Amino acid sequence: GAVVSQHPSRVICKSGTSVKIECRSLDFQATTMFWYRQFPKQSLMLMATSNEGSKATYEQGVEKDKFLINHASLTLSTLTVTSAHPEDSSFYICSASQQYGYTFGSGTRLTVV
Amino acid sequence: LAKTTQPISMDSYEGQEVNITCSHNNIATNDYITWYQQFPSQGPRFIIQGYKTKVTNEVASLFIPADRKSSTLSLPRVSLSDTAVYYCLVGGYNTNAGKSTFGDGTTLTVKP
Numbered sequence: 640g641a642v643v644s645q646h647p648s649r650v651i652c653k654s655g656t657s658v659k660i661e662c663r664s665l666d667f668q669a670t671t672m673f674w675y676r677q678f679p680k681q682s683l684m685l686m687a688t689s690n691e692g693s694k695a696t697y698e699q700g701v702e703k704d705k706f707l708i709n710h711a712s713l714t715l716s717t718l719t720v721t722s723a724h725p726e727d728s729s730f731y732i733c734s735a736s737q738q739y740g741y742t743f744g745s746g747t748r749l750t751v752v
Numbered sequence: 753l754a755k756t757t758q759p760i761s762m763d764s765y766e767g768q769e770v771n772i773t774c775s776h777n778n779i780a781t782n783d784y785i786t787w788y789q790q791f792p793s794q795g796p797r798f799i800i801q802g803y804k805t806k807v808t809n810e811v812a813s814l815f816i817p818a819d820r821k822s823s824t825l826s827l828p829r830v831s832l833s834d835t836a837v838y839y840c841l842v843g844g845y846n847t848n849a850g851k852s853t854f855g856d857g858t859t860l861t862v863k864p
Contacts, residue, residue: 645795673851682839683796683854732795740786740843741852743795 641667643735645744652723652751660718660747662733668713669735674706677730677746689716723751756840756855763861770827772858774840777821783842785816785823790837790857799838800825827860835862 642665652658662672670691675683687708688696695708705727707719720727728751734741757775764770776785784803788796800807802814802823813826827834837859843852 643795675854682856685851685853688851730793734795739784740798740801741841743788743797746793746795748793 641665641735641737641742643669643733643742643744645733645747647747648745649748650750652749654724654751655722657719657721658723658749660720660731660733660749662716662718662735662744664714664735664742667735667737669716669737670713671736672710672716673734673736673741674708674716674718675732675734677732683732686718691716720749723749725751727751755853756842758838758840758855758858760856761859761861763863764830765863766831767829770830770834770860770862772825772827772838772840772860773822774825774855775822776840776842779820779842783820785814785820786841786843787812787814787823787825788839788841790839796839830860830862832862832864835860 644663644665646661650658672689674686676686677683685698686701689708689710691710691713697703705721710716730746730748732746733744786801787799789799790796800809800812800814802816804816807814815824837857839854839857841852
């Protein structure tokens with residue numbers, strides 16, 4: 640079946656630094672990918688829609704300059720959290736759009752100290 | 753985007769059948785209904801998808817009434833490892849699935 644690989648699975652960074660998270664579709668091409676953030680005991684919150692070869696579409700309230708999304712190929716989308724702060728600590732999940740549904744990555748636990 | 757409503761939590765015991773219902777009153781004609789399972793610190797995992805009537809696979813059944821305003825995920829003979837959060841998603845899938853928003857999900861706790 641379709642597989643989405645997300646890397647790293649967990650990362651700890653210092654406040655003020657930037658962190659890049661990669662999302663790859665391993666056996667299919669994904670023209671559209673989605674990025675979610677999930678806080679403890681809460682549901683997934685859609686942050687942005689990543690379209691191959693074009694600018695990402697951000698949900699209301701999500702800072703596009705802070706959460707940089709690049710979707711340069713049909714198999715790779717990246718999310719860069721810039722100038723990270725402790726409040727950015729969360730679980731970030733990507734998904735790839737396919738016909739009839741989505742395949743999700745395994746998530747990235749970001750801790751900003 | 754169709755809004756979904758599920759019970760926040762459910763408890764069950766090993767070996768029992770569990771039915772989780774999701775309401776989606778504003779479902780559109782071309783929307784499919786998909787259920788996902790999520791364990792802590794993992795991404796959601798596909799369980800089952802349907803458009804109408806009944807769908808069954810090796811892990812679950814999905815019941816969708818004629819008006820499609822709700823759906824019920826049925827898990828036969830649950831085990832402790834089925835303790836997880838279950839989400840139903842409603843979305844229109846043509847060539848590619850468009851964006852979809854998650855509801856609050858149902859936390860299922862299976863007890864021994």
